[in-house]
Amino acid sequence: MMKKKLSLLLILACILSLCAGSALAEIKESEIEDRVYDLIEEHTEYTRDQLRTGQIIWATNTHCWAMSAFLIDCPEDMEGLFSVNLDKEGNLLGEMRVPHKISVQVQLAYQLSACFNNEDCYLRLAEWKAKWSARSDELSLDDMHPFDRSMFELGITKPAEGSIPYEEAYQNAQTYLAQIPNWNESISALYYLHISCYHTPADIGKPVYFFKFHVEYDDSDALTSHFGEHYPAEVSLMVGAQDGSLVEIPIQDLVPTQFRHFDTLIRTEEVLEYVRNNTP
Structure with missing residues (x-):
């Protein structure tokens, strides 16, 4: 009987030790950035030197770490956003969002949005209009969002x-x-x-x-x-x-x-x- 009790105590001690080890394995906020870039390099063709960090947050609704990153030299016909979610231990949650091709209409809309909230907004808008007027043969007004079309015709x-x-x-x-x-x-x-x-x-x-x-x-x-x-x-x-x-x-x-x-x-x-x- 004594041997059985000792065996049970040893098993319990091992379980507690594993639990403690698991708790210690929780990733620190200071480690998130390195972990995400490791995952990006593991799962994509991009490397850390091609990217800049966006935000790192703890998402209270989903109980996970979320980090965004952007391509530094993003081609005009791509959305250069990475979005990666990690669990408390630093494991990848779900699929990471990676850069992808975007249509001409989306390019126009993204570049328009980037004009606002800048001291030289009026110049940026003028350059946006001149650029896309020169590329008007690539555009379909019918496919544009009504706001983008109104701005283009302004x-x-x-x-x-x-x-x-x-x-x-x-x-x-x-x-x-x-x-x-x-x-x-x-x-x-x-x-x-x-x-x-x-x-x-x-x-x-x-x-x-x-x-x-x-x-x-x-x-x-x-x-x-x-x-x-x-x-x-x-x-x-x-x-x-x-x-x-x-x-x-x-x-x-x-x-x-x-x-x-x-x-x-x-x-x-x-x-x-x-x-x-x-x-x-």
Whole structure:
């Protein structure tokens, strides 16, 4: 009987030892990057020096580590994203997402999206339009997303000769923003530039610098304190490219927002109705 008890105790000790060893085997966050790159090199033809790390997060909903990486020199006709999930021990979960070919329409859309949230957005958009206009024989307007098609047909260019400099137009936009009723410079400073664009809206008939500002959500408490619950989430305005004037009333999209992100740039019928209803 004593021998049986000792045997059981030894078995139990071994099990506990294995459990402890398993717990110690959990991968550390500092080891995730190396582990993912090892897996990428093991399962694909890519090497670490071709990639840059995106994000590393612990996904609380799926209880796994997730890391993204990108091809440094990604061909234009490919999406260069890697996405890899690991369990707590560093084992690969599911299939890794790897770069793949994308259609011409998707290339156009990706490159358009990359223009926004940049100080030189207006130049990037002009270059995007010029590039894809030159490749128009590869495009099918019917296959484009309606927004991409609207942007492609918007007539975006670089500022024409005789236009005021972009920097002057931007300063004017900041001034007009602070002059909106119930606004001031402290409030306008809580908004960042999302889009800038030089074009000639069909209903305006003259070139403008378009600016769209978006709220910094970290400052939503300050905005709620100033405006109330329905504060402006986005504000768009146009500055005349020839004289620097405010072309029409600024368009404020209050929380909860009624416009899609780009409606005020492509000037949908809902936006035009807003302007008509709010112009003194």
